Amino acid sequence: MRDQGKAAAVASDLPIPVAHQFDDARQQHEAAAMGMWIFLATEILFFGGLFTGYAVYRAVEPQGFHEASRHLDLLLGTLNTGLLLTSSLTMALAVHSAENGLRRPTIGWLLTTSMLGLGFLAIKGYEYAHKVHEHLWPGPHFVAPPDASRGFEQFFVLYVSMTGLHAIHMAAGLLVMWVMVIILWRSRHVARHSNFVEMFGLYWHFVDIVWIFLFPLLYLIDRS
Amino acid sequence: MDSHADHAVRRYFGIFAALLVLLVITVGAAYVHLGAANIVVALVIAVVKASLVAWVFMHLRSSTPIVILFALGGVFWLVILILLTAADFLAR
Amino acid sequence: MSVVSPAPPLRLKESYLSVSFTIRSWLLSTDHKRIGILYLLSITALFLFGGAAAVAMRVELMTPQADVVRAEVYNRMFTVHGVIMVWFFLIPSIPAVLGNFLIPLMIGARDLAFPKLNLASWYVFMAGAAFTLWAIVRGGVDTGWTFYTPYSSTYSNSYVMLTATGIFITGFSSIFTGLNFIVTIHTMRAPGLQWFRLPLFVWSLYATSLILVLATPVLAISLGLIALERLFGFGIYDPNKGGDPLLFQHLFWFYSHPAVYIMILPGMGVVSETIACFSRKAVFGYKVVAMSSLAIAVLGFLVWGHHMFVSGQSTYAGLVFSLLSFLVAIPSAIKTFNWTATLYKGQITFATPMLYALGFIGLFTIGGLTGLVLASLAVDVHVHDTYFVVAHFHYIMVGGMVMAYLGGIHFWWPKMTGRMYPEGWARFSAILVFVGFNLTFFPQFLLGYLGMPRRYHTYPAEFQVLNVMSTAGASILGVGYLFPLTYLLWSLRYGPRAESNPWNATGLEWQTPSPPPTYNFKETPVVTEGPYHYETGE
Numbered sequence: 001m002r003d004q005g006k007a008a009a010v011a012s013d014l015p016i017p018v019a020h021q022f023d024d025a026r027q028q029h030e031a032a033a034m035g036m037w038i039f040l041a042t043e044i045l046f047f048g049g050l051f052t053g054y055a056v057y058r059a060v061e062p063q064g065f066h067e068a069s070r071h072l073d074l075l076l077g078t079l080n081t082g083l084l085l086t087s088s089l090t091m092a093l094a095v096h097s098a099e100n101g102l103r104r105p106t107i108g109w110l111l112t113t114s115m116l117g118l119g120f121l122a123i124k125g126y127e128y129a130h131k132v133h134e135h136l137w138p139g140p141h142f143v144a145p146p147d148a149s150r151g152f153e154q155f156f157v158l159y160v161s162m163t164g165l166h167a168i169h170m171a172a173g174l175l176v177m178w179v180m181v182i183i184l185w186r187s188r189h190v191a192r193h194s195n196f197v198e199m200f201g202l203y204w205h206f207v208d209i210v211w212i213f214l215f216p217l218l219y220l221i222d223r224s
Numbered sequence: 225m226d227s228h229a230d231h232a233v234r235r236y237f238g239i240f241a242a243l244l245v246l247l248v249i250t251v252g253a254a255y256v257h258l259g260a261a262n263i264v265v266a267l268v269i270a271v272v273k274a275s276l277v278a279w280v281f282m283h284l285r286s287s288t289p290i291v292i293l294f295a296l297g298g299v300f301w302l303v304i305l306i307l308l309t310a311a312d313f314l315a316r
Numbered sequence: 317m318s319v320v321s322p323a324p325p326l327r328l329k330e331s332y333l334s335v336s337f338t339i340r341s342w343l344l345s346t347d348h349k350r351i352g353i354l355y356l357l358s359i360t361a362l363f364l365f366g367g368a369a370a371v372a373m374r375v376e377l378m379t380p381q382a383d384v385v386r387a388e389v390y391n392r393m394f395t396v397h398g399v400i401m402v403w404f405f406l407i408p409s410i411p412a413v414l415g416n417f418l419i420p421l422m423i424g425a426r427d428l429a430f431p432k433l434n435l436a437s438w439y440v441f442m443a444g445a446a447f448t449l450w451a452i453v454r455g456g457v458d459t460g461w462t463f464y465t466p467y468s469s470t471y472s473n474s475y476v477m478l479t480a481t482g483i484f485i486t487g488f489s490s491i492f493t494g495l496n497f498i499v500t501i502h503t504m505r506a507p508g509l510q511w512f513r514l515p516l517f518v519w520s521l522y523a524t525s526l527i528l529v530l531a532t533p534v535l536a537i538s539l540g541l542i543a544l545e546r547l548f549g550f551g552i553y554d555p556n557k558g559g560d561p562l563l564f565q566h567l568f569w570f571y572s573h574p575a576v577y578i579m580i581l582p583g584m585g586v587v588s589e590t591i592a593c594f595s596r597k598a599v600f601g602y603k604v605v606a607m608s609s610l611a612i613a614v615l616g617f618l619v620w621g622h623h624m625f626v627s628g629q630s631t632y633a634g635l636v637f638s639l640l641s642f643l644v645a646i647p648s649a650i651k652t653f654n655w656t657a658t659l660y661k662g663q664i665t666f667a668t669p670m671l672y673a674l675g676f677i678g679l680f681t682i683g684g685l686t687g688l689v690l691a692s693l694a695v696d697v698h699v700h701d702t703y704f705v706v707a708h709f710h711y712i713m714v715g716g717m718v719m720a721y722l723g724g725i726h727f728w729w730p731k732m733t734g735r736m737y738p739e740g741w742a743r744f745s746a747i748l749v750f751v752g753f754n755l756t757f758f759p760q761f762l763l764g765y766l767g768m769p770r771r772y773h774t775y776p777a778e779f780q781v782l783n784v785m786s787t788a789g790a791s792i793l794g795v796g797y798l799f800p801l802t803y804l805l806w807s808l809r810y811g812p813r814a815e816s817n818p819w820n821a822t823g824l825e826w827q828t829p830s831p832p833p834t835y836n837f838k839e840t841p842v843v844t845e846g847p848y849h850y851e852t853g854e
Binding site: 297298304 | 566632
């Protein structure tokens with residue numbers, strides 16, 4: 001289905017340029033998709049170190065994690081999850097438009113996606129500021145409640161490290177997205193860039209998936 | 225081509241709706257006291273959500289088997305990392 | 317494979333070397349062959365740098381007391397030696413130099429799948445090297461190459477962050493290279509080049525690349541967490557904050573043990589090629605050897621805990637890791653037996669690459685078997701952190717990988733440069749390296765077994781004889797390394813011109829002129845048989 005869309009776009013547009021080392025556009029696309037997925041596999045393991053730390057520390061000190069988790073703002077966390085899920089939808093629509101050679105919708109969906117991403121980062125920044133204010137930001141100024149169990153501070157170390165690494169990935173994604181918008185704005189032939197949009201989309205969805213796991217692990221430790 | 229396009233867009237919105245429903249369920253489940261099962265429920269829902277995103281939004285459903293293998297490979301290696309590290313921490 | 321369209325037009329008389337002579341044409345080249353040469357120059361310089369640190373250590377260890385350097389300086393010496401040799405020489409050595417140069421040639425492609433990414437990987441590598449060298453110039457780092465916490469995160473006053481940043485950056489070059497190789501081997505093989513027609517060198521680099529992309533990110537995050545701890549007081553490895561220093565060791569060895577296989581698998585690939593060529597026989601059990609590379613890549617990820625037997629790790633986890641470590645010996649042994657079987661009834665010529673390959677087999681066997689000694693829980697308690705360990709991994713890293721690297725450089729030197737090296741000198745230095753190596757490191761097995769700990773600049777007087785032997789061997793080894801450096805440079809100008817196939821070897825890379833033209837082949841080759849058709853073909 002998708003390939004038919006691509007073929008139609010190619011037929012109605014200028015041919016996609018093929019780099020010298022490839023035989024044809026199909027081989028080029030196959031290589032790009034494979035390369036992107038391998039890159040995402042490295043990203044899984046990059047975040048994986050933190051998930052491992054989370055798993056073993058939580059297994060050893062469940063009570064401290066439980067107490068600390070309740071200091072996170074569930075409403076903001078849920079809202080942010082909603083924003084990211086929506087941005088994944090708009091990103092998918094951007095890729096879909098690019099593959100069909102629709103320039104304006106592509107740019108529009110990309111800008112929508114980036115606004116949702118910005119909203120996410122703004123809320124995240126607000127949450128961080130709040131944690132600094134409450135002395136729950138790890139480091140020399142951290143003050144745990146007097147009755148806190150062991151592991152309480154470690155939860156916040158992991159909370160900031162994991163969401164921070166995720167936020168860095170979001171910010172990097174936003175920068176690339178805006179560069180992409182400028183390129184598409186100047187170019188007439190969206191289909192020529194549809195590989196780029198598609199590969200970037202994979203990255204954006206991946207960042208979304210990381211959050212899909214971070215949200216329950218950090219915000220939803222048994223609220224009952 | 226148009227019908228195909230509509231079909232794809234409709235599928236994207238359907239998946240999006242499913243993701244939002246799952247989000248509500250996972251937040252709700254956190255308020256039910258299940259003991260050790262809370263984390264299991266939360267992770268199962270997260271895996272379902274992630275799979276939906278990967279399978280549809282990330283086009284894994286129309287990818288070559290080797291690409292699917294690489295996607296699963298990253299996850300598999302993460303499982304190795306977590307399991308064998310936990311084998312130490314939990315057996316001390 | 318997809319449909320083949322004709323290759324872009326070529327100016328066949330122009331080799332990749334003579335296309336252009338400007339510095340710019342080298343620094344901005346996306347030609348995999350030129351990037352391979354850039355890596356060759358860079359890692360040779362870094363090898364000499366790391367080697368200088370080793371010389372300083374061996375000089376200090378000639379006498380039991382401290383006479384050349386203080387303890388603090390000695391700590392920086394062995395750290396610099398380890399960091400440079402592991403990340404800036406061994407890991408990029410065969411993959412980034414020979415792999416870059418040969419993979420597209422061996423699979424009949426015009427270039428790697430992502431040539432710009434390939435060039436970027438070299439720049440990233442150089443940036444990482446610059447950071448690390450800067451740290452060393454400013455005063456060095458004293459944590460040992462392993463950066464164990466809490467020393468690296470809390471106590472060390474040396475340039476930990478600068479060095480770790482260099483290694484972090486270099487990790488990206490590893491990932492770029494590995495990713496590029498995997499995609500290239502999957503998508504760009506010539507028509508008819510099925511997986512089981514690939515040369516074993518390509519198989520070994522495919523397995524290596526899997527490790528590069530799956531392990532390196534975990535090193536990056538483990539170093540990143542040290543940064544958070546040192547710079548912002550996050551304390552993820554700090555027991556006072558609910559952390560655990562052993563988490564670092566788990567993450568670090570999840571990378572660094574598989575990294576050991578990054579540092580040996582490519583060497584195994586080179587040996588497979590040279591053994592076949594200089595015995596005039598197909599590699600015995602080709603498919604099994606190919607699969608054993610993959611088996612090593614996978615099993616290599618399951619054994620990291622054997623570095624932590626005496627760290628306070630759970631004994632039960634230790635048992636599991638010990639058992640798994642014995643398993644990983646199986647595919648390595650398969651390779652060794654199959655190379656030996658390949659030699660059987662072969663028409664063997666003792667050309668220089670063959671001398672290195674035979675040296676590899678013997679030394680790798682010693683290094684591998686002593687690895688089993690170390691993988692045994694109880695014995696490890698006795699020899700842990702002694703010179704026994706030092707000798708063991710140098711037999712793998714130097715006796716294995718460096719020998720294979722030198723053998724590979726000699727084997728493909730005519731292809732890379734279009735010149736032959738002087739065979740007599742080359743054989744002489746191969747023997748010198750072999751003798752010097754054994755004299756350096758065999759006494760260290762004895763020292764370790766007798767109880768001399770590693771990483772000290774002084775030792776009890778009764779260990780002096782063996783230490784002097786080791787230092788004497790190191791000087792011979794050093795000379796053995798300087799000879800090739802000299803005559804290979806000499807051959808660039810005075811060596812006889814090489815034909816396209818001086819060894820009468822099979823393999824696509826020998827079917828194109830030496831040195832190859834920019835896009836490698838006049839016409840995309842079509843492959844109809846396996847890689848080692850020596851018995852029938854020649």
